[in-house]
Amino acid sequence: MSAAPAVPAATGLGAGDPTYDAVAVRSAAVVIRAYSSSFGWACRLLGDPVRDHVRTVYALVRVADEIVDDPRPVLTPAERDELLTELEREVGRARARGRSSNLVVHAFARTARTFGIGDDLVAPFFASMRADLTATAHDDASFAAYVHGSAEVVGLMCLRVFVAGDEAAYDRLAPGAARLGAAFQKVNFLRDLAEDVDARGRSYFPGLDVDAFDDDDRDRLLADVDADLRAAAAVIDDLPRTSRRAVRVAHDLFAELSRRLAATPAATIRRERVRVPDLVKARLVAAAVARDVLR
Numbered sequence: 001m002s003a004a005p006a007v008p009a010a011t012g013l014g015a016g017d018p019t020y021d022a023v024a025v026r027s028a029a030v031v032i033r034a035y036s037s038s039f040g041w042a043c044r045l046l047g048d049p050v051r052d053h054v055r056t057v058y059a060l061v062r063v064a065d066e067i068v069d070d071p072r073p074v075l076t077p078a079e080r081d082e083l084l085t086e087l088e089r090e091v092g093r094a095r096a097r098g099r100s101s102n103l104v105v106h107a108f109a110r111t112a113r114t115f116g117i118g119d120d121l122v123a124p125f126f127a128s129m130r131a132d133l134t135a136t137a138h139d140d141a142s143f144a145a146y147v148h149g150s151a152e153v154v155g156l157m158c159l160r161v162f163v164a165g166d167e168a169a170y171d172r173l174a175p176g177a178a179r180l181g182a183a184f185q186k187v188n189f190l191r192d193l194a195e196d197v198d199a200r201g202r203s204y205f206p207g208l209d210v211d212a213f214d215d216d217d218r219d220r221l222l223a224d225v226d227a228d229l230r231a232a233a234a235v236i237d238d239l240p241r242t243s244r245r246a247v248r249v250a251h252d253l254f255a256e257l258s259r260r261l262a263a264t265p266a267a268t269i270r271r272e273r274v275r276v277p278d279l280v281k282a283r284l285v286a287a288a289v290a291r292d293v294l295r
Contacts, residue, residue, distance in 0.1 A: 020106070021106075021107075021110060023103060024056075024103040024104070024106040024107035024110070025052045025055070025056065025107050025110075027059070027103040027104055027107065028052075028055045028056040028058075028059035028060075028103075028104055028107040028108075029052070029055050029059075031055075031058075031059040031062050031063065031104060032055050032058055032059055032062070035062045035066075039058060039250070041249060041253065041281050041285055042246045042247070042249040042250040042253065042285075043055060043058075043246060044246075045245040045246040045249055045285070045288075045289070046242065046243055046245075046246040047241070047242030047243070050161055050162065050242045050243055053111040053114070053115070053161045054158050054161055054243075054246075055107075056104070056107040056108045056110070056111045057108065057111060057117075057154065057157045057158060057161070058154075059104045059107065059108065060091070060104055060105065060107075060108040061125070061154055063087065063104050064084060064087060064125070064126070064129045065129070067080055067083045067084050067087065067129070068080060068084065068129050068132045068133060069132070069200070077133045077134065080133055081130065081133050084126065084129055084130055084133070087102075087105070087126075088122075088126045090102055090105050091105055091108065091109065091122065091126075092122075094106060094108070094109035095109045095112050095113060095122075098110070098113060111161065115160040115161050115164065115165070116160060116165070117157050117160050121153040121156055121157050121160075122153075124145075124148055124149035124153050125149050125150065125153050125154065126149075127145075127149050128145070128146045128147075128148070128149030128150035129149075129150070131145075131146055131149075132202070135202070136201050136202050136203065137202075137203045138203070138204055138205070138206050139206050140206050142206075143204065143205070143206050146204070147182050147185050147186070148178075148182075150185055151181040151182055151184055151185035152177075152178035152179075152181045152182050153178075153181070154181050155177040155178055155180050155181030155182075155184075156174060156177055156178060156181070158177070158243075159173055159174060159177040161243075162239055162240055162242070162243040162247075163240065164240075169238075172235075172238070173235050173238060173239065175231070175235075176231055176232045176234060176235030176236070177232070177235075179228040179229075179231040179232045180228070180229070180232035180247070180250070180251060182228050183225050183228035183229045183232060183254060183258075184250075184254055186221065186224065186225045186228070187225055187254050187257055187258055187261070189204045189205060190205075190218070190221055190222070190225075190261055190269065191257065191261060191269065191273050191274045191275075192273065193210065193213070193269055193270060194269075194270055194271050194272065194273070195273070197210050205221060208221075210270070213266050213267075213269075213270050214266045215265065215266045217266060218261065218262070218264075218266045218269060219262065222258055222261060222262050225258050226255075226258060229251060229254065229255050229258065232251055233251060236248050236251060245288055245289055248288040248291070249284060249285050249288045252284045252287070252288055253276060253281060253284055256276050256280060256284060257274065257275075257276050260274050260275075260276065261274050
């Protein structure tokens with residue numbers, strides 16, 4: 001796998017085609033609406049133009065994830081690896097030259113070039129996506145690397161957008177952003193336990209005997225999640241106003257999901273996916289907005 005070319009931070013968009021750019025951004029929004037309800041609730045609270053740029057990040061993530069996890073058996077792991085490699089190379093080319101015939105990649109490249117999203121974040125992401133094609137279990141080291149590339153760097157990409165070139169703010173807030181991404185991923189691992197193990201043959205948590213999964217295992221895993229959520233919550237108030245509400249909603253949605261998982265027997269988690277009802281999501285959104293207004 002060849003490394004993607006590095007792009008200097010904050011290079012700007014250059015003289016692109018406004019119509020093509022706008023269509024690319026709308027394409028990213030379509031991807032998000034189709035694949036992520038919880039993210040959609042939070043994303044609507046982002047200010048312009050932050051909202052569009054964050055959507056482009058998540059749209060690329062979803063496209064890569066679909067290559068890896070497409071449930072159709074017609075694609076072999078080697079064919080999925082080839083598609084993922086093609087996507088990674090196209091992302092590298094688009095970041096270097098500012099244009100792609102792939103609309104989602106084009107939208108992401110504009111964001112990456114504007115906010116300095118570089119190889120330090122892009123390369124680990126694709127490495128984690130590629131790990132899903134071969135890894136069926138993790139030890140402590142591979143789990144940490146996987147969570148970093150699949151989740152922490154996504155939070156850091158978004159933080160690049162939020163702080164818009166303020167390197168001091170980025171350095172100060174990066175640990176909290178990474179911990180929030182890690183919490184999201186670990187919660188998803190737990191609530192998707194049945195699907196990951198039974199449909200995909202994957203076990204993410206190191207040392208977990210899924211067949212013997214019990215309430216003590218659940219509580220141990222959620223304690224780690226809750227520690228990540230607390231670390232993330234400590235820096236949310238320091239985010240710019242254009243992103244603070246949305247990040248708080250995302251945090252609170254996953255904190256609620258963690259609480260619901262904690263109240264669900266391990267045997268149920270092993271066979272069913274726990275969700276947060278839409279009415280509860282709406283309440284959490286309203287509470288986050290009210291807190292920001294009163295702040």
